[in-house]
Amino acid sequence: MAGQASGQPKEERVSQPTYSKRIGLIGGLALRAGVFYYEQLLLRYNERKKPLDLVLQHADVAKVLGYIQAGDRGGLGGYLAVLANNLFDAGAGIVAITAVAPHLAYREVMQATRGPMANVLEVIPAGLRTAGFERVAVFGNRAVMETNVFGAIPDELVV
Numbered sequence: 001m002a003g004q005a006s007g008q009p010k011e012e013r014v015s016q017p018t019y020s021k022r023i024g025l026i027g028g029l030a031l032r033a034g035v036f037y038y039e040q041l042l043l044r045y046n047e048r049k050k051p052l053d054l055v056l057q058h059a060d061v062a063k064v065l066g067y068i069q070a071g072d073r074g075g076l077g078g079y080l081a082v083l084a085n086n087l088f089d090a091g092a093g094i095v096a097i098t099a100v101a102p103h104l105a106y107r108e109v110m111q112a113t114r115g116p117m118a119n120v121l122e123v124i125p126a127g128l129r130t131a132g133f134e135r136v137a138v139f140g141n142r143a144v145m146e147t148n149v150f151g152a153i154p155d156e157l158v159v
Contacts, residue, residue, distance in 0.1 A: 077108020
């Protein structure tokens with residue numbers, strides 16, 4: 001082998017790609033919302049020229065809506081926690097629920113999951129302020145509308 005002093009094979013270094021934490025999404029609850037989450041994540045990762053590492057767990061929307069309509073936070077939280085834990089078992093570093101209504105049971109989900117959960121309710125007020133909204137209309141299912149997104153939007157902002 002030309003250019004090698006000892007006759008030993010040339011050591012090649014293979015650079016390992018640097019991955020961000022794997023993101024887990026619980027989808028299937030509001031299909032368009034799940035697609036929106038995916039598109040936005042992909043756009044931001046592509047802008048930063050980083051590979052997106054994503055896993056998805058599909059939820060049974062009829063089961064989730066049944067829990068919501070019955071006001072069964074414990075049942076809903078337990079069901080979503082199982083899905084979230086499946087994503088953590090698949091290597092997710094954080095999990096997000098891709099619809100607002102299931103956040104009714106966010107506290108119950110957090111009590112039963114093995115990792116961090118993104119909470120859309122925590123960022124809504126800051127997002128409204130940043131966007132400069134003085135008044136907003138709330139659309140969604142009955143639970144979301146009647147509670148101003150589970151208390152995330154102050155009464156004085158809601159039309």
